[in-house]
Amino acid sequence: MRIHFDWRLARVIDSDGNVIDELVWSGKRSVGALADRLAELQSGRLSPEARVLSERFSEAETDHLGAMSDPDWPEADGDEQTLLAEATDRLARRGVADAAGDLDRRLDMLSSAASELRASWTTSEARCVEWAGLFLSEADLDAQRRDIPGAVADADSIDGAAEALGIPAPEHQPSPAEWDALRSHATGVVELTGRLDAAEDATRELAGGYLPTLSMVVGPLGAAKLVVLAGGRERLARMPSGSLQVLGASGAMAAHRRGAPPPKHSPVLFSLPQVSRSPRWVRGKISRFLAGKCSIAVRVDHFDGEPWDEEQIAEINREVDAIKARFPKPPKRG
Amino acid sequence: MAKPVKLGWGVRREGRSGIWTRNAVKGISVRGERRKRDSRIEWRAWDPNRSKVAAALLRTNNDPTGLLPEPGATCLYLGASYGGTVSFVHDMVCGSGNHLEGQIIAVEIAPRAMRELAALASQRPGLVPVLGDARLPHTVSPYIRGKADWIHQDLSMADQAETFVKMAGAFLKPGGAGLLSLKAASERSSDGDDDTRFAKAERILEESNLEIVERIDLAGFEEQHVVFHVRKPVD
Numbered sequence: 001m002r003i004h005f006d007w008r009l010a011r012v013i014d015s016d017g018n019v020i021d022e023l024v025w026s027g028k029r030s031v032g033a034l035a036d037r038l039a040e041l042q043s044g045r046l047s048p049e050a051r052v053l054s055e056r057f058s059e060a061e062t063d064h065l066g067a068m069s070d071p072d073w074p075e076a077d078g079d080e081q082t083l084l085a086e087a088t089d090r091l092a093r094r095g096v097a098d099a100a101g102d103l104d105r106r107l108d109m110l111s112s113a114a115s116e117l118r119a120s121w122t123t124s125e126a127r128c129v130e131w132a133g134l135f136l137s138e139a140d141l142d143a144q145r146r147d148i149p150g151a152v153a154d155a156d157s158i159d160g161a162a163e164a165l166g167i168p169a170p171e172h173q174p175s176p177a178e179w180d181a182l183r184s185h186a187t188g189v190v191e192l193t194g195r196l197d198a199a200e201d202a203t204r205e206l207a208g209g210y211l212p213t214l215s216m217v218v219g220p221l222g223a224a225k226l227v228v229l230a231g232g233r234e235r236l237a238r239m240p241s242g243s244l245q246v247l248g249a250s251g252a253m254a255a256h257r258r259g260a261p262p263p264k265h266s267p268v269l270f271s272l273p274q275v276s277r278s279p280r281w282v283r284g285k286i287s288r289f290l291a292g293k294c295s296i297a298v299r300v301d302h303f304d305g306e307p308w309d310e311e312q313i314a315e316i317n318r319e320v321d322a323i324k325a326r327f328p329k330p331p332k333r334g
Numbered sequence: 335m336a337k338p339v340k341l342g343w344g345v346r347r348e349g350r351s352g353i354w355t356r357n358a359v360k361g362i363s364v365r366g367e368r369r370k371r372d373s374r375i376e377w378r379a380w381d382p383n384r385s386k387v388a389a390a391l392l393r394t395n396n397d398p399t400g401l402l403p404e405p406g407a408t409c410l411y412l413g414a415s416y417g418g419t420v421s422f423v424h425d426m427v428c429g430s431g432n433h434l435e436g437q438i439i440a441v442e443i444a445p446r447a448m449r450e451l452a453a454l455a456s457q458r459p460g461l462v463p464v465l466g467d468a469r470l471p472h473t474v475s476p477y478i479r480g481k482a483d484w485i486h487q488d489l490s491m492a493d494q495a496e497t498f499v500k501m502a503g504a505f506l507k508p509g510g511a512g513l514l515s516l517k518a519a520s521e522r523s524s525d526g527d528d529d530t531r532f533a534k535a536e537r538i539l540e541e542s543n544l545e546i547v548e549r550i551d552l553a554g555f556e557e558q559h560v561v562f563h564v565r566k567p568v569d
Contacts, residue, residue, distance in 0.1 A: 007476060041476035042466055064475045065504055076479070088462050088477060092452040095465035099445035257523045 004066035010049035023049035034087035111224035152186035237302035245291035355425035389555035403484035412468035414440035428460030495535035
């Protein structure tokens with residue numbers, strides 16, 4: 001005995017092809033109701049009618065593909081075809097809209113925007129400081145670095161900028177057109193700084209809630225980057241720590257496919273202060289250790305574990321220090 | 335200009351590499367392709383550099399008509415993406431206002447692509463956009479009106495051949511045609527180089543209940559891609 005069904009009806013059919021029982025969807029047929037129904041069917045569940053019949057005939061086998069090749073299956077009439085077409089369209093559009101509810105996608109947009117802004121901020125800010133510094137020969141390009149773009153953007157002339165920075169007016173003046181270009185460049189840098197801060201703050205907030213434990217281990221921005229590179233939190237959580245360890249080293253990984261030695265480190269982990277501020281000869285050891293901790297941390301976050309507390313994070317940091325203490329000197333070359 | 339060669343209803347080849355389909359939605363190009371009028375009919379250029387099905391039509395050693403669905407057919411398109419190729423299949427299977435009464439189930443997993451596909455479907459009755467995993471039969475079964483006459487699978491993921499065998503087994507009508515676009519780079523690198531991966535896919539198809547009609551190499555149009563043309567035997 002088998003149960004064949006589609007969105008309209010369900011039938012119990014015996015081995016000779018006789019219809020033993022039939023239930024037709026009797027509720028109000030609207031586009032929204034049918035879209036809900038299709039979503040259920042599409043996720044592999046039974047229709048409500050098929051569920052009732054399978055309770056009534058517990059020995060009958062349900063067959064998702066049965067109705068499709070059943071020669072006696074009633075044809076959909078014109079109204080039903082129209083309703084199905086509308087509901088299908090509704091469901092597809094609903095799925096597109098629901099993508100915005102997916103935190104992985106939101107984090108991807110935010111974190112990628114933050115990384116791109118960071119890249120262009122670095123270039124623009126350096127150019128702005130060098131450019132203004134060419135004229136403002138007395139400015140301290142290290143100590144006053146943060147103030148230079150703002151001072152130039154708010155000034156009417158290069159002399160005004162010098163005054164704002166508390167240094168003597170420069171010997172050489174830029175031409176009016178040159179000054180306009182310099183000032184609008186500086187205005188751009190100030191504005192870019194604001195955009196970068198907004199994107200990074202929002203990333204920190206989202207990652208802090210979505211990846212609390214991983215954020216504590218590698219910082220919220222690092223946590224967001226790892227998830228984005230893995231293609232989602234679940235994929236990162238299911239990734240072995242050996243893959244996590246080389247996440248982001250896509251160029252080296254591609255070279256490895258063509259026969260080069262495998263990449264050893266992830267640029268995300270390697271740029272963490274725990275790694276990058278450590279002596280060169282322990283960086284690999286620390287990043288392997290942290291990769292292991294990260295892969296546990298993201299599993300805690302994804303599979304609803306108890307988030308780690310400060311004490312557990314402190315223990316990880318102690319372990320990092322212990323690794324450094326164990327290898328105080330670079331290995332001898334042999 | 336040489337006389338156009340008819341490849342099927344609403345599909346023709348002109349010259350060496352021009353393929354045109356009869357536009358089901360007059361005045362609109364789906365992705366900026368050329369259109370031209372020939373009395374009351376408008377034709378749309380099907381670029382073999384952008385569509386693996388079009389490339390396969392030019393590269394096959396057999397009659398290209400066998401690669402295409404008949405007008406009014408039930409078609410399953412797995413991995414529809416933004417719907418470029420789907421729109422040409424729609425031209426020949428459904429036609430304007432679906433007067434040919436075809437059905438094309440277009441499955442795509444990416445919401446970004448589905449956005450364009452859903453917009454395309456509202457202009458083209460008979461085209462059914464489904465957002466879901468093309469590897470699962472129940473993604474397709476609520477929508478398809480019967481077994482399919484024609485299946486095309488173009489997924490960028492590992493185990494493409496296994497998926498194709500499973501889906502064609504569930505949905506292809508005996509005697510129906512299937513096209514599997516295989517991208518070597520999507521298979522696991524541990525499976526060896528491109529040729530080894532194609533050979534592995536070929537073996538999986540041979541061991542299935544499908545019959546390989548032809549293996550079409552798309553070199554020149556699409557590197558590292560082959561299209562397998564299969565047929566489900568009538569039992």
